Amino acid sequence: MSVVILYGTETGTSELVADAIADVLPADHDPSVYDMSEFAVEDLSADDFLIVVCATYGEGELPTGAAPFAEELDSVEPDLDGLRFAVFGLGDTVYDDTFNRGGEIIAEMLTKRGAVQVGEHGRHDGSSSIKPTAQAEEWAGTVVAVIEAEQVAAG
Numbered sequence: 001m002s003v004v005i006l007y008g009t010e011t012g013t014s015e016l017v018a019d020a021i022a023d024v025l026p027a028d029h030d031p032s033v034y035d036m037s038e039f040a041v042e043d044l045s046a047d048d049f050l051i052v053v054c055a056t057y058g059e060g061e062l063p064t065g066a067a068p069f070a071e072e073l074d075s076v077e078p079d080l081d082g083l084r085f086a087v088f089g090l091g092d093t094v095y096d097d098t099f100n101r102g103g104e105i106i107a108e109m110l111t112k113r114g115a116v117q118v119g120e121h122g123r124h125d126g127s128s129s130i131k132p133t134a135q136a137e138e139w140a141g142t143v144v145a146v147i148e149a150e151q152v153a154a155g
């Protein structure tokens, strides 16, 4: 199953994280990475597994790079039945109540359209000493395990 990785960023960290995830995914998952601002919701396919990497800005809002995709999800209202996805969010606990809301907002929007979130929802904290790419690489391993277990179960 091919994996499509979308990133929504303001200052570029999420792009580095998306690339790091693509680098650790097994080659047979044929990972491809896209900026959410350049990806049309019509191109989402239940034949692919979707990974969303998304930062948080403002007061718990989406970064500029994720806004057009979110607006399209609302206006196009695609039927995402059968699409499975996982989310790795970026944020900072100094923002307290709005910590990592960006990734959660996208997850809620995809779920509303019928997609199903699987695996652990990753949340990086910019105030921690852990590098976002290192945390994401470890997280990606858990997502691969989920995808492969599902494939085995499906026969």
Ligand SMILES: Cc1cc2nc3c(=O)[nH]c(=O)nc-3n(C[C@H](O)[C@H](O)[C@H](O)COP(=O)(O)O)c2cc1C
Residues within 6 Å of the ligand: 008, 009, 010, 011, 012, 013, 014, 015, 055, 056, 057, 058, 059, 060, 061, 063, 090, 091, 092, 093, 095, 098, 099, 100, 101, 126
């Ligand atoms: C102006 C500003 C507002 C932010 N607001 C939030 C927020 O509400 N919640 C949160 O968890 N992180 C917030 N962050 C932290 C960013 O999401 C975090 O630094 C992230 O790693 C940036 O990723 P990017 O480089 O892909 O844009 C904010 C950062 C800035 C500079």
